[in-house]
Amino acid sequence: MESHDETGCQAPEGPILCINNCGFFGSAATMNMCSKCHKDLALKQEQAKLAASSIGSIVNGSSSGNGKEPIVAGTVDVQAGPVEVKAISAEASNDSSSNQIIESKVKEGPNRCTACRKRVGLTGFNCKCGNLFCAVHRYSDKHDCPFDYRTAARDAIAKANPVVKAEKLDKI
Template identity: 45%
Template sequence: MAQRTEKEETEVKVLESLATTTTTPTLCSNNCGVTANPATNNMCQKCFNASVAAAGVESGSMLKRSARSVNLRSTPAKVVIRSREIDPVKRDQQTVNRCSGCRKKVGLTGFRCRCGDLFCAEHRYSDRHDCSYDYKTAGREAIARENPVVKAAKMVKV
C-alpha cells in the first residue's frame, strides 16, 4: 500500500481526528463546564446557540441558522445571557380563559366552538349559546364537496 488515493487519505485523517477528539474531550470555551464540539467553535451546544442568537439580534435579523451554515471563528465568542423580562404590554395581552356565555374561568377544560369563542361545559353546545356559525350551510357544502355528481354518458340507441 505504497500509494493511497485521495479519498483514502481524507478518510484516514477524519478517523484520526475523531480518535483524538474522543480520547481527549475539550471543555466549552465559555467555561460552562460542558464538553465542547469542534464543529461549534469549541463551545457546547447551548452556548453556541446563545451566541448565534445574540449575533442574529445584533445584526437585526432573527434568521435561524444551522451550525454548518455559520462561519466559525477562530476566537471564542463572548456570550451575554440576559434574564427574560416580560414586557408590560405582553403581560396585559395574555389569553383569557373564560366562558363567553357566563364568564366563568374554564382553564384547560374550555371548549372552542366553530364560531371561534371559548365556552365552559354548560355552554359548549350551539343551542346553549348564541352561535353565529351556520351548521346547515356548512353541512350542505361538505356533502356537495365530498359527493360530486356522476352522470353516465348518454347511450345512442341503434
C-alpha cells in the first residue's frame, strides 16, 4: 500500500456500472458509459453537428460547393436513386428474355417421362438427346433416341488419341 501512496496511483474501488443503467460496466475513458452507449452518444453528437451545419447553410443561402459539408438527406436520396434506375433499366433491356425464362419455368412443371408422361421426380434419367425418361424408357432403344452415339464415340476417340508421327531423321 505504501508504494501506491508514493506513486500517486490508486486502485479502482470496484467496477463502475454504465450511467445509462444498461447493465454493462463503464469506464472513466468513456465517461462512465459502456462502449455501446458511448458509441451511440458519439453518433448522436455527430448527427447533431451535421444537422446544425446543413440548417445553417440553408438559412444563410450558401451552397456547399466545396463538398466539406455533407448533407445526410442528400446522400440517402442519391444512394436510393441509382439503385432504382439500374433495376428499371435492367428490367427494360432484358424484358423479352426474362419473360421467356419465366415462361419456360412455368411450362416445365413436374418432371415427367417424355415417352409415357409418368412422373419421375428426382429419379428421372437425362438422355444425351436432352429429354428426361423413367426407368423403363431410359435406354436409347426404348425411346427411339435420335442422338448419334456412333459419331459421338468416334469423335471422342479421335480427340483422345491424336495421330503421332515422328519426324524423319537423316541417316548418318
